[in-house]
Amino acid sequence: MKHLFELFIMFFKIGLFTFGGGYAMIYQIKEIIVEKKKWITEEELLEIITIAESTPGPIAINMATYIGYKQKKVLGSVFSTLGVVLPSFIIIFIISLFIEEFMSFKIVKYAFVGINVGVSFLIIKTGFSMLKKIEKKIIPISVFLLIFLLLIIFEIFTIKFSSIIFILFGGIIGIIYYSLINRNEVNN
C-alpha cells in the first residue's frame, strides 16, 4: 500500500512539472524513476520509450502505465496513471471555469493574437523536424505528399473527412511496402 501511494505521488509530481509535452517528461522520468528511485534501469527506460513510440496515446500515459505495472502489477499501473493525469485534470478544470471571463480582458485578447502565431510556429517547427526524419524513398515521400495534397483539397472545398482513414491508409501501405522490400532483400 505504501508503495502504491509512492507510485501515485511520484507520477503526480512528474505530471505536475512536465511542461511542453511527452519528450520533456522523459528527462524527468530518468531523473526521478531511474536515478533516484532506481525502479527501472536505463535500458528498461529505452525499451519503454520504444514501446511508447509505437503505441497510440500520450507518451506520459504509456510510461506511467508500464512502469506502474512493473512495480505493482495492475494496481500499480492504475495508481501511476491516475497520478500522472490528475495534475492536468485539476489545473485544466479550474481554467475551464474561468476562461471565458479571462478571455474577455482586452490585454488577454492581445496576448492571444501573439500566442496563436507562436503555436503555429511550434507546430510547423515540429512538423519540419519530423519531415527530415522521413525515409528518403519514393513510397514514404509520396504518401506524405499525397496526404498533404488531399488535406489542402479537402480544406479548400470544405469536405469533412476523418484523418483516421488517412492513418489506416498509411499503415496498410506500410505493411505492404516494407514486406515487399524485405522479400526482395531475401531474394537477392
Add this chain to the structure above:
Amino acid sequence: MIYLELFYEFFLIGLFTFGGGYAMIPLVRETVINNGWLTLEEFYSFIGVCESTPGPIAVNMATYVGSTQGGILGGFVATLGVVLPSFTIILLIAICLKKIVENKHFKNFIKGVRPVIVALILFAGITLLIKCLGFNLSSFDIYFNYISILIFSLIIGLYFLFIKVFKKKLSSIQIILISAFLGIVLCLIFE
C-alpha cells in the same frame, strides 16, 4: 447523450494518436469542430493554454472540452476516454503481448503511419499560420493581418538568433511567453 459522445470521440482520439503531442491536434480539431464543441479560434487559443500548463496535450484537451460541454463529469469521461486506449494497450503489452511490438507487420504499420502523421501535423500548423496571417483557404478572403505577420517574423528571427548567438534553443513555453508579450505590445502600439 453528451457523456457517451464525449467518451466515444476521445476514446477514438486516444486510439489513433500515434507519435505524441502534436499528432493529436488534427484529430481533435476535426472532432471539436464537427461536433460544434469549440470554434476554430477557441481551439487554437486553447492549444496556447495547453502549452503553458503542465501535462500531455491530449489530456488537457479532453479535460477542457469535456468540462466546457458537460461540467466536471464531462471532463472526467472525456479524459477517461482519451487515457483508456493507451492504458489498456500498454497493460496488455506489459502483461503478455510484448511480442506484438516486435511483430514485423505491426512495426511496418507504424512505419507506414509516420509520413501521414507528418503531413497532418504540418498541415495543421500551416492552416493555423495562414489563418492568423489573415487568409482563409476555403473562401479565398485575403486581408493582411500585419501584426501577426510581424509577430511571426520576429519569432522566427529570435528563434534563430538564439541558436546562432547563444547556442540555445528556446523552449516551447519560452516561445509562447515571447509571442504573448509581442502580441500585447504590438496590439497596444497599432490599435
